[in-house]
Every structure is written in C-alpha cells, then in structure tokens.
Amino acid sequence: MSATTTDRDEFVRLTDPYRRELLAHCYRMLGSVDEAEDLVQETYLRAWRSYDGYEGRASLRTWLHRIATNTCLTALESRARRPLPSGLGGPAETPEEPLTAPVTDVPWLQPLPDALVDPANVVAARGSLRLALVAALQNLPARQRAVLILRDVLAWRAAEVAVLLGTSTAAVKSSLQRARARLDEVAPDEDLLAEPEGAADREVLDRYVAAFENADLDALIGLLQDGVELEMPPYLQWFSGKKDVLRFLRARVHDKGTLRMLRTRANGQPAVAMYVRDADGVFRGHSVQVLTVREDALARITAFIDARVLDRFELPRELS
Secondary structure, three states: OOOOHHHHHHHHHHHHHHHHHHHHHHHHHHOOHHHHHHHHHHHHHHHHHOHHHOOOOOOHHHHHHHHHHHHHHHHHOOOOOOOOHHHOOOOOOOOOOOOOOOOOOOOOOOOOEHHHOOOOOHHHHHHHHOHHHHHHHOOOOHHHHHHHHHHHHOOOOHHHHHHHHOOOHHHHHHHHHHHHHHHHHHOOHHHHOOOOOOHHHHHHHHHHHHHHHOOOOHHHHOOEEEEEEEEOOOOOOEEEOHHHHHHHHHOOOOOOOOEEEEEEEEOOEEEEEEEEEOOOOOEEEEEEEEEEEEOOEEEEEEEEOOOOHHHHOOOOOEEO
16 A cells, blocks of 8 residues: 555554444444454454545544444354353253253354443443343344444434435334334343442442352352343353252352452453362363342353453463
C-alpha cells in the first residue's frame, strides 16, 4: 500500500480507542472471545483498506461498527450457534453419578473477561454482556441478532440499521419485534437484568469462595436460591434446583484445602477461577465459574471446565 507512515499513525490514533468496544460488539454477535478478536482484526484491516474513502459522512465510531457488523454477518454464514448446556435439553436428574464424557464437537459459548472491555464503559455495557443475554442472542438468526444489538444496545436509529443491512426501515422494525419476542421465549426477563455490583455481591462471592476452600457445603445452603441452576460446558448435564445442585456438589467436594479460588469478573458478573490440588500438592486449573447473583443469593453457576479458559483471564494454570 502506498500510504505514508503519517497516514498509518493517524489511522491508529483515531481508531484504536474503539478496539475494546468493537470486541464487545463482535462478542455479542458471535458468543466467542477467540472469534471476536479475529473479527476485530479483520474489521481494522478492512477499515484501513478503505480509509482513504472515509470522508466523515458518519462518525468514525459508526463507520467502524458498520464494518464490524458486516464482518460478523459474513462470519456467521458458516458458523453454528454457540449454546450453553441448558440450551440443548432439560436438566439431568442423577447428580451423584459421574458426568458423561465432555462434548467436544459443540462450539460452546465462551465467557468474556471484564478486563477486555473498556473499564470506562463496563458498567454501562454490563447488562448487554450478561451471560444469559449473550446465550439467548445465539437463538436469533444472524440478521435479527444484528438488528437487536444495533437498536437496543448501541441505540442506532431504525433508518441507520436499514442502510447498513440494505433493507427498509419497516423491515428493521419488524425484525426487532420478532427478535424481542424470541428472547422472551428463551430467557426469562430476570435472567437479562443486570444488578449493580455492590457490597452484597462481594459478600456472596466471599462466602462462596470460603465455602469451597473449606469444603463447607452446608455454608452453601444459604447462598443458593431454590431454583439455582448449575451448568458446566463442555458437559451436557446440567442441574436445576437447590436440592440437586447440592447433591452434585456433596458427591464431589469433600476435604478442606483441596480447592483454591481466585476472584475475577466476566460478562459484568462476579466470577472465580477454581484450582484442584493433585497428588503432588500442585493446584491445577479446573474451571472459570461465572456467577449470577440475584437478591443476595446465587441464581446460576456456569462453570467453564477447561484450563485453557484461564489463559483468557491472564490467570496461571497452576498454583504452588
């Protein structure tokens, strides 16, 4: 390319502030941090190639989101939706039995570390990044997904969305209505609400960590809502209700000092990384668990059981 170093420097200076925002946008569309990062790179490559033609007819932010949305829509033509186990079938009823083999041929939904989102916007964006909402979005056709995100998250006007998608304003409004109706079917309203982080949430997280590290499952009883759900991708089995969740945990958590937990955050929600002590006394990475706290109690525990997830959170795979 014939662009000068000055051109490249200007492009980077002007566009780089939107990188984390675009990552969040692509993540909502794809449900994968790995794929979102690839598509952000593709977005910037496409933007650079067409930068000479950008004449400020739209804001730079809007222009980049147009490119990112089209990049995501192209990618989604060849990608399956990314579910959680609860989106593939009903809850299991045998919590004491061993889990079946992990399912590796399903492109599971991935958690998004809060550290990858612009700290200045994470509070405002938290509701649109909640795990339940991103999982629900996966049930929408790609263009409906784009319409809902552009209208309800980014607050674009219907006419702007219509121009991007090459359709009419009336079609955009109709698509948005269908998308909202589908979300109501696949996710209860309370699953999509973001409660502000506060002392109560931190207290629930502290009690959760202490209960596991001390193998004190009785302490968990007061932390779990009656309808609490536990799911553990890549395993298909998931459990619903305090009774079954506790039965599952009692069959597996026994001795104090065999587990360690590191606090983190994902999808605008409290989260922990769990490590399990092996025969050599080394604590090896087991999972990252995203917690849904509602009314000072746990409504859902989503444990991503794969040590590689720790890498995304810049956490070690082992603790001495």
